[in-house]
Amino acid sequence: MPKVMLPDVLRDDNARNRASDAGSLTNPLEGQRCLVTGGAGFIGSHIVDLLIDAGCSEIIVIDNMIRGRHANLERALTSGRVRLIEGDIRDTTLMRGLVQGTDTVFHQAALRITQCAQEPRTAFEVMVTATYDLIEECVRADVRKMVVASSASVYGMAQDFPTTENQNPYDNRTLYGAAKAFGEGMLRSFNDMHGLDYVTLRYFNVYGPRMDIHGRYTEVLVRWMDRLATGQAPVIFGDGLQTMDMIQVKDVARANILAAISPASDVALNVGSGEETSLLELAHLLARIMGQPGTQLIFQEARSVNPVPRRLADTTAAREAIGFEAAIPLADGMADLVEWWREQRETTGLGAIG
Ligand SMILES: NC(=O)c1ccc[n+]([C@@H]2O[C@H](COP(=O)([O-])OP(=O)(O)OC[C@H]3O[C@@H](n4cnc5c(N)ncnc54)[C@H](O)[C@@H]3O)[C@@H](O)[C@H]2O)c1
Structure with missing residues (x-):
């Protein structure tokens, strides 16, 4: 029986049992070197935090x-x-040096879906060419495993709900989703050609502390917090009935660690909560958390690069393959986001744009 050396992140009974069912009793990350692309970003930085604990x-x-x-x-x-x-x-020269001697690579760097639509050639270079080069380097350097960020965008407007990983990718109409689907395909081909071990994680709607509150591509939640904080009603594009599968960033980071330490390979897994939340429900929940439960909402005509009216993940495969289940309830995860956002406003003065 191998010695049980699980990272702190798994030191609760349920998580340990699930990880154990999925076959991962040892912690192969202990004492190893990892590379996180896009690791100063929203999700990547939370993965870094957990790698320290691991x-x-x-x-x-x-x-x-x-x-x-x-x-x-x-x-x-x-x-x-x-x-x-x-x-x-x-x-490529820089990347070759960084991959050399690395045990596990977490590939998070990418452009936002909106930026991909505005700058398709740059998107191709970053999301397709650089990902190809990275995979090739990982094979050359004999990296133990790659854990790669994919997206629910590969499904486009899915036909079945809850959506399983077997849903076809042909309803996606975005360059971003196409690049993610191609990335998954490249990894599978390198598994076939060279035995490269990998897991791709199809994140659904990720939220939480360190969401971008500064840049051009801020999320709707951030814009709502800005408005609520100044007594203004949140603006909803469309009728608000569009649904999302919201998953907190700390859960997403934990899914990455589980994917890295589990024996699972050559698989794409949904990373969602398995719960459907409409924009209306989300806006009301946020208003309640921010102390304005009776707030009115403003409705404007929908305008989106990816107008997908419904998202709901089937989470069975992730549970069975890597022992992952979302653990943070939406209300708790949103309260965590609001607390962090308020700290940011106080320390940086940003976010108060009315
Ligand atoms: N946030 C979500 O809801 C969501 C949903 C599905 C998938 N994803 C995927 O998860 C991953 C992480 O996303 P995120 O939300 O943390 O976004 P993010 O923008 O915060 O993180 C991406 C990071 O990559 C960096 N980056 C971009 N281009 C780069 C380049 N050419 N070289 C080096 N670094 C580069 C950025 O500076 C950024 O820090 C991405 O692959 C994204 O497509 C995110």
Whole structure:
């Protein structure tokens, strides 16, 4: 029987049992070097935090800081085990050096869906070419495993709900979704050709502390918090009946660690809560958490790069393959987001744009 050395993140009975059912009793990350692309960003920085808890000896972050922020890694950098390289994943020489000697690669760097639509060629270079180059380097360097961020966008407007991983990708109409689907296909082909071990995670609607509140591509939740804080009604584009499968970023980071330590490979898994929330419900919940339960909502004509009216993940495969289940209820996860956002407003003065 192998010695049980699970990271702190799994030291609760349920998580340990699920991980054990999925076959991962040891912690292969302990004492290892990991690389996190896009690791100064929203999700990547939470993965870095958990890799510290998991006992990695060295965590290299590569981020060109177009959306990444030093503040996201503030605590992680004090561990002395995290190194931030401000560089571009399109720099093949740099990437070759970073991948060399690495045990596990977490590939998070990507452009937002909106930016992909505005700058398709850049999107192709970052999301397709650089991902191809990274996969090739991982094979060359004999990396133990890649854990790669995919997206529910590969489904486009799904036909079946809850949506399983077997849903076809042909209803996606975005370059972003196409690039993610192609990334999954590339990984599978490299598994076939070279035995590369990988797991891709199809994140659904991720929210939580460190969401972008500064840039051009802020999320609807951030714009609602800005308005609610100044006594204005949140604006909803469309009728508000559009649904999402909301998952808190700390759960998403935990799914990455489980994917890395489990024996699962050559598989794409949904990472969602398995619960459907409409924009209306979300706006009312946020208003309640921010102390304005009776607030009116303003409705405007829908305008979106990806007008998908419904999202709901079937979460069975992730539970069976890597022992992952979302654990943070929406109300708790949103309260965590609001608390962080208020701290940001106080310390940086940002977010107060009315
Ligand atoms: N946030 C979500 O709801 C969501 C949903 C589905 C999938 N995803 C995927 O999850 C991953 C992480 O997303 P996120 O929400 O943390 O976004 P993010 O923008 O916060 O993180 C991406 C990071 O990649 C960096 N980056 C971009 N291009 C780069 C380049 N050429 N070289 C180096 N670094 C580069 C950015 O600076 C940023 O820090 C992405 O692959 C994204 O497509 C996110």
